[in-house]
Amino acid sequence: MTNKTELDSQGSKTVEISDMKYNIFKMLMQYLYYGGTESMEIPTADILELLSAASLFQLDGLQRHCEILCAQTISMESSVNIYKYAKIHSAPELASFCEGFFLKHMNSLLEQDSFRQLxxxxxxxxxxxxxxxxxxTALASRLHSIYITSRV
Structure with a gap:
């Protein structure tokens, strides 16, 4: 996404944000104006794009909300794409959740081309x-936590 600021004929500044769909921008503005995510209805198809926009504009609360929605809607088909978005947009909790999902569903995921390619x-x-x-790392961490809790 590129942002460009220009002066119009009256000396007013205009900011152009390209590569962002109108509905994503509208949800971004809704988050800013209402100060939270309580009143937002985010279609499943738009969650990753909104996560990307929230990351770009450093809106941590909105980004975290999108991460939670991704975790709630993850599926075998969407897991690889969600994992890539999580890594690209610095969402470590979501990436960790995806890694757990991968470990839990490894046998089924290995049958998918997208997972094997990843x-x-x-x-x-x-x-x-x-x-x-x-x-x-995720597997070692989980095994360590199981070992620690079994010794208590």
């Missing part, structure tokens, strides 16, 4: 993703 594909490294390392 795990074994070269593009993951190019995009700065290291899902195998992240899954290893």
């Amino acid at each position: 795990i074994y594909g070269r593009n993951s490294k190019v995009q700065g993703l290291d899902p195998l390392r992240d899954l290893q």
Whole structure:
């Protein structure tokens, strides 16, 4: 998304925000004007785009709300895409949730091309993703917490 500021003929500033759908911008403004997410109705299809916009404008509360909605609506088909968005837009809690989802549903996910591409594909490294390392870390953390709680 690019932002551009221009002066019009009367000397007023106009800000142009490209690459953002009107309905996403409208929800962004609704969040700013109402000061929260209580009155917002976010269609499932728009959650990731709104997460991206919230990240861009550093609206942490809205971003966290979108992360929670993503976690509530995650599915086998959407999990890889949600994980990529979480990593790109610095949403570590959502990325961690996705890693747990991956571990829980590993057998089924390995049958999907998108998941295999994420795990074994070269593009993951190019995009700065290291899902195998992240899954290893998540698994080690979970095993450690099970070990600690079983000793109590």
